[in-house]
Amino acid sequence: MPEMAAPDRPRLAPGVRLHFDRTRDAWVLLGPERVVETEGPASDILRRCDGTRTLAQIVDELAVLYTADRSEIEGDVRDMLAELVGKRMVV
Amino acid sequence: MSAPQKLPAPLGLLAELTHRCPLACPYCSNPLALDDRADELDAATWARVFEEAAALGVLQVHLSGGEPASRRDLIDIVAAARQAGLYTNLITSGLGIDAARLAGLKQSGLDHVQLSLQDVDAQSADRIAGYRGAHTRKLAFARMVVEQQLALTINAVVHRANIGRVTAFVETAAALGAGRVEIAHAQYYGWALRNRKALMPTPAQVARAMQEMESIRADYAGRLVIDMVVPDYYGRRPKACMGGWARRSLNIAPSGQALPCHAAGTIPGLEFWSVRDRSLVDIWQNSPAFQAFRGTDWMREPCRTCEMREIDFGGCRCQALAFAGDAAATDPACELSPHHTMMRTLAESDASTADHEYQYRGRAAAAPATAIPVR
Numbered sequence: 001m002p003e004m005a006a007p008d009r010p011r012l013a014p015g016v017r018l019h020f021d022r023t024r025d026a027w028v029l030l031g032p033e034r035v036v037e038t039e040g041p042a043s044d045i046l047r048r049c050d051g052t053r054t055l056a057q058i059v060d061e062l063a064v065l066y067t068a069d070r071s072e073i074e075g076d077v078r079d080m081l082a083e084l085v086g087k088r089m090v091v
Numbered sequence: 092m093s094a095p096q097k098l099p100a101p102l103g104l105l106a107e108l109t110h111r112c113p114l115a116c117p118y119c120s121n122p123l124a125l126d127d128r129a130d131e132l133d134a135a136t137w138a139r140v141f142e143e144a145a146a147l148g149v150l151q152v153h154l155s156g157g158e159p160a161s162r163r164d165l166i167d168i169v170a171a172a173r174q175a176g177l178y179t180n181l182i183t184s185g186l187g188i189d190a191a192r193l194a195g196l197k198q199s200g201l202d203h204v205q206l207s208l209q210d211v212d213a214q215s216a217d218r219i220a221g222y223r224g225a226h227t228r229k230l231a232f233a234r235m236v237v238e239q240q241l242a243l244t245i246n247a248v249v250h251r252a253n254i255g256r257v258t259a260f261v262e263t264a265a266a267l268g269a270g271r272v273e274i275a276h277a278q279y280y281g282w283a284l285r286n287r288k289a290l291m292p293t294p295a296q297v298a299r300a301m302q303e304m305e306s307i308r309a310d311y312a313g314r315l316v317i318d319m320v321v322p323d324y325y326g327r328r329p330k331a332c333m334g335g336w337a338r339r340s341l342n343i344a345p346s347g348q349a350l351p352c353h354a355a356g357t358i359p360g361l362e363f364w365s366v367r368d369r370s371l372v373d374i375w376q377n378s379p380a381f382q383a384f385r386g387t388d389w390m391r392e393p394c395r396t397c398e399m400r401e402i403d404f405g406g407c408r409c410q411a412l413a414f415a416g417d418a419a420a421t422d423p424a425c426e427l428s429p430h431h432t433m434m435r436t437l438a439e440s441d442a443s444t445a446d447h448e449y450q451y452r453g454r455a456a457a458a459p460a461t462a463i464p465v466r
Contacts, residue, residue: 015203015242023148030178032203032271088316
């Protein structure tokens with residue numbers, strides 16, 4: 001599988017949506033024949049993937065949310081989004 | 092609410108809205124005896140079932156059939172599914188859905204459309220579907236789905252007549268703008284069993300198809316999700332059929348009978364409950380059919396002590412019944428089953444027959460390979 005890059009203005013792919021699952025008390029990403037459980041900060045990232053925010057903006061917002069340095073966050077955000085691009089859940 | 096015991100909550104519900112269908116695919120895995128239109132659950136009952144399913148933990152509903160578009164109240168049913176919070180997937184041939192109806196479905200909250208194609212070559216596709224002109228209409232429908240910005244999966248059931256064109260299926264799906272393509276091998280339950288000899292691919296065909304998929308998968312990464320698995324009859328270990336019996340999903344037949352899997356009705360002696368009489372929670376937890384092969388307690392050797400028992404859950408019960416004559420036996424797809432060689436030999440023998448005349452459901456005689464039955 002070739003390496004994917006995180007998009008500059010990420011959004012959920014068509015047919016993919018973030019859903020709060022009350023039974024399992026967790027955010028899940030729902031797509032065609034796919035259910036991906038999101039852990040920890042993943043749902044905070046995915047909620048911001050609306051196609052209007054840039055990746056840099058998302059990192060900025062998370063840095064505020066977690067009172068962390070943006071350089072610590074950026075790599076993780078990029079890795080997670082790149083992985084989801086490979087699964088075609090983020091475009 | 093949630094299940095009080097340690098029972099896992101199901102993730103998926105296959106809602107078979109009707110057995111009516113304009114096509115007559117020889118690989119149809121619906122039972123020989125179909126549910127009558129008069130016995131179909133009404134939209135209000137489906138709405139109740141969807142609410143109960145969501146409360147039970149179900150996240151996705153697959154609206155299937157037959158052809159779900161044969162239901163005049165399909166839009167109401169989709170709206171109810173979405174209102175219950177379910178991810179709503181429509182599994183369709185595309186026939187019977189025009190642009191206005193599709194827009195109505197989208198407006199009701201439809202999340203995803205899965206369209207079946209019988210082949211990439213129109214003449215062959217129409218012959219397989221037993222419906223002249225179906226392929227052209229399906230392509231037009233696919234374009235409409237993409238135009239209306241709905242997510243699209245192309246589903247291709249492959250068998251001896253079309254397995255040589257798996258790459259072309261993927262190319263067609265990509266050209267149509269699908270996000271996912273599913274190459275599914277025909278499974279020999281229900282009506283399909285009658286056509287096994289005419290459908291079974293050779294081991295060489297299957298190996299070639301797998302190889303082709305591996306070599307193009309990377310080209311489509313990030314563009315198109317490609318799902319394809321090795322068919323049971325040429326594999327070495329069984330698949331976790333349904334993710335394990337009564338563990339991750341359930342089926343509701345058009346008349347309301349709740350089944351742990353699509354073909355469970357073929358297993359004699361199982362007691363099925365109906366959503367007309369019981370709540371889905373009650374069925375999930377207590378239905379004798381759901382209890383019958385849940386977990387690992389029902390297993391015998393070699394499954395009982397196998398280290399894979401909680402991974403493949405002993406494979407498919409219906410296949411065990413079909414080949415070993417016993418639904419509690421090890422799935423013959425497993426090389427540890429005493430029936431494994433027999434299954435493979437039978438598949439190879441079927442595949443080597445020259446017979447490729449299909450038996451079409453509801454049609455009097457077998458159609459010769461060259462003729463396209465007209466409805």
